[in-house]
Amino acid sequence: MNTILRITRMNLRHPWQVAVAIGSTLVAVTLQLLIPQLIGWAVDHTQTAIGGGIAGAAADEALRTSALLLLAVSVLRGLFTLAQNYFAEAVGHHIAYELRLAYYEKIQRLSFSFHDQAHSGDLITIGMLDLEGVRMYFSTALVRAVLLIMLIGIGACMLISTDLALGLLTLSFVPFVGWRSSVTQLKLRHTWLDLQDRLSVLGRVMEENLGGIRVVRAFAAQPYEMLKFDHASKKALGLAHDRVDIRVRNTSAMTFSFLFAMALVLWIGGNKVIAGETSVGTLTMFLTFMMILQMPVRQIGFMVNAFAHASTCGSRLFGLLDLDIAIKDAPGARPLEVSQGTLRFDNVSFAYNGIENRPILKNISFEARKGQTIAIVGPPGSGKSTMAHLIPRFYDVTGGTITLDSQDVREVTLATLRRAVAVVQQDAFLFSTTIENNVAYGDPWAEEQRIERASESAQLHNYILGLPTSYKTVVGERGVSLSGGQRQRLTIARTMMLRPSVIVFDDSTAAIDAATEQRIRSAMRRFAKDRVTIIIAHRLSSLMHADNILFIENGEIVERGTHQELLAKDGRYKALYDLQVPPGDDMLPKQEGGS
Numbered sequence: 327m328n329t330i331l332r333i334t335r336m337n338l339r340h341p342w343q344v345a346v347a348i349g350s351t352l353v354a355v356t357l358q359l360l361i362p363q364l365i366g367w368a369v370d371h372t373q374t375a376i377g378g379g380i381a382g383a384a385a386d387e388a389l390r391t392s393a394l395l396l397l398a399v400s401v402l403r404g405l406f407t408l409a410q411n412y413f414a415e416a417v418g419h420h421i422a423y424e425l426r427l428a429y430y431e432k433i434q435r436l437s438f439s440f441h442d443q444a445h446s447g448d449l450i451t452i453g454m455l456d457l458e459g460v461r462m463y464f465s466t467a468l469v470r471a472v473l474l475i476m477l478i479g480i481g482a483c484m485l486i487s488t489d490l491a492l493g494l495l496t497l498s499f500v501p502f503v504g505w506r507s508s509v510t511q512l513k514l515r516h517t518w519l520d521l522q523d524r525l526s527v528l529g530r531v532m533e534e535n536l537g538g539i540r541v542v543r544a545f546a547a548q549p550y551e552m553l554k555f556d557h558a559s560k561k562a563l564g565l566a567h568d569r570v571d572i573r574v575r576n577t578s579a580m581t582f583s584f585l586f587a588m589a590l591v592l593w594i595g596g597n598k599v600i601a602g603e604t605s606v607g608t609l610t611m612f613l614t615f616m617m618i619l620q621m622p623v624r625q626i627g628f629m630v631n632a633f634a635h636a637s638t639c640g641s642r643l644f645g646l647l648d649l650d651i652a653i654k655d656a657p658g659a660r661p662l663e664v665s666q667g668t669l670r671f672d673n674v675s676f677a678y679n680g681i682e683n684r685p686i687l688k689n690i691s692f693e694a695r696k697g698q699t700i701a702i703v704g705p706p707g708s709g710k711s712t713m714a715h716l717i718p719r720f721y722d723v724t725g726g727t728i729t730l731d732s733q734d735v736r737e738v739t740l741a742t743l744r745r746a747v748a749v750v751q752q753d754a755f756l757f758s759t760t761i762e763n764n765v766a767y768g769d770p771w772a773e774e775q776r777i778e779r780a781s782e783s784a785q786l787h788n789y790i791l792g793l794p795t796s797y798k799t800v801v802g803e804r805g806v807s808l809s810g811g812q813r814q815r816l817t818i819a820r821t822m823m824l825r826p827s828v829i830v831f832d833d834s835t836a837a838i839d840a841a842t843e844q845r846i847r848s849a850m851r852r853f854a855k856d857r858v859t860i861i862i863a864h865r866l867s868s869l870m871h872a873d874n875i876l877f878i879e880n881g882e883i884v885e886r887g888t889h890q891e892l893l894a895k896d897g898r899y900k901a902l903y904d905l906q907v908p909p910g911d912d913m914l915p916k917q918e919g920g921s
């Protein structure tokens with residue numbers, strides 16, 4: 327009920343369109359109620375004229391007048407129905423527009439901990455189908471309710487006041503058809519929700535298949551994938567059959583009860599006409615009214631369903647819109663001001679979703695000053711990426727503090743923090759647009775020369791120039807037309823377009839060969855002078871030049887120091903070094919001593 331009230335209140339934010347839609351409905355219904363009366367009146371007048379022996383001109387006149395009146399009423403009714411539909415739809419579309427923006431904005435702001443658990447397919451379903459359910463509420467539920475209440479209510483009063491017995495007979499099919507249609511629609515709705523679930527499973531199977539099409543082909547898994555799809559598809563087909571079954575059986579029952587009531591009206595009404603208790607015109611009016619009432623009464627079910635549908639869709643949609651955002655600006659947060667550019671981790675601990683008994687990071691402390699390079703190395707799953715994700719507040723620390731120039735990252739505005747901290751992600755995600763747009767993603771108005779300089783530093787410029795449409799080349803979905811290494815270099819160029827105070831390379835050169843990586847590092851030397859650089863890598867050649875190397879194991883720093891200091895310690899780092907470098911072979915690039 328709260329959801330319905332909330333949607334109604336949203337509709338009322340467009341008062342004049344709502345007023346025109348409801349006003350037009352009222353006029354259209356009034357005109358519709360005139361039609362049976364006009365027909366009855368025409369029949370009676372014509373009959374009186376024939377009975378009085380003045381057939382010819384008077385009967386003609388009566389017929390012409392009623393035909394013209396009928397035409398005028400029908401045209402007017404059509405025009406008001408048009409206005410009703412137009413404005414009711416307009417209200418719905420305005421609401422859909424507002425909700426779509428609010429929904430998209432909310433999804434943009436919801437924190438990573440939410441997105442870690444939500445399925446993107448489900449979020450798209452809420453944003454499309456549930457939003458559509460709320461959009462339809464005004465025209466299919468509210469306006470239809472006004473129309474049906476008016477039509478059936480006023481019509482019933484008119485008929486009963488004309489002839490009690492015939493009136494009750496005429497309306498006798500209304501409760502049955504109204505009930506059957508509501509039950510049917512609610513049953514259909516139930517199966518519709520099931521069908522939605524099954525279709526979204528089907529969507530997920532398809533989405534996953536398309537996303538992993540290379541894996542499917544490489545494993546020759548098409549038959550298995552077909553089987554999976556067929557299984558999900560058959561379930562949907564079974565439900566679709568059930569729905570047709572429910573609909574057909576109920577349509578027949580409703581049509582039968584209507585025709586049965588009509589036969590009764592004709593029989594008893596006919597007897598009344600013969601007995602002189604009522605006129606042929608009145609009987610015609612009753613029968614015409616039944617015809618007019620048939621469709622709206624069947625729509626009672628649609629209306630009941632529309633209320634239920636709007637309520638379910640609305641509660642899902644509002645459930646998401648009302649979610650509290652875990653990571654947002656603290657009250658009174660100030661813009662981050664960077665002068666020295668010193669990053670500090672002070673006794674930082676972290677656990678995903680606040681699950682304290684599964685800590686991912688424990689008591690991490692280190693400091694990095696402007697111009698320094700910090701490297702993080704350690705076994706897979708030891709918490710390296712997690713450390714990087716805490717700096718721009720993708721997640722909040724569960725203990726300790728992270729500061730940038732002594733300002734706690736939780737106390738500055740998110741917008742300024744994220745401009746100051748750039749992360750080149752492990753997963754090189756590209757948008758399906760041109761190379762130029764991808765590089766300039768963080769600064770869409772950047773001049774061409776800057777885009778080219780960033781691409782040059784990322785060792786991609788020459789490759790791009792060799793493409794037929796150079797920087798205007800479209801990279802395909804997720805950058806599918808580029809190699810893994812090219813994608814990574816493009817994401818490096820994209821980040822170099824920004825001027826962050828802290829830049830994190832999260833295993834972002836893993837797909838780039840060592841020689842190209844070295845050239846990128848040389849090109850970046852000037853860039854690195856003005857900021858803190860954090861390198862996360864498994865390949866020691868990517869990080870051994872760092873000023874400070876942190877070796878992480880099980881979320882703790884177990885060793886720290888420069889490359890030489892760590893080798894001298896003869897601990898975990900040295901063991902990893904020995905694995906990667908054959909004894910006697912020195913990997914440290916001779917021309918590079920530092921960052």
Ligand SMILES: Nc1ncnc2c1ncn2[C@@H]1O[C@H](COP(=O)(O)OP(=O)(O)OP(=O)(O)O)[C@@H](O)[C@H]1O
Pocket residue numbers: 442678686704705706707708709710711712713833
């Ligand atoms: N979003 C998440 N929700 C819950 N647990 C997570 C999430 N991301 C990572 N983890 C867990 O946290 C631990 C550390 O993950 P993290 O990605 O930081 O490791 P890593 O050292 O960067 O690994 P790799 O070298 O393989 O990239 C892992 O055990 C992982 O399963």
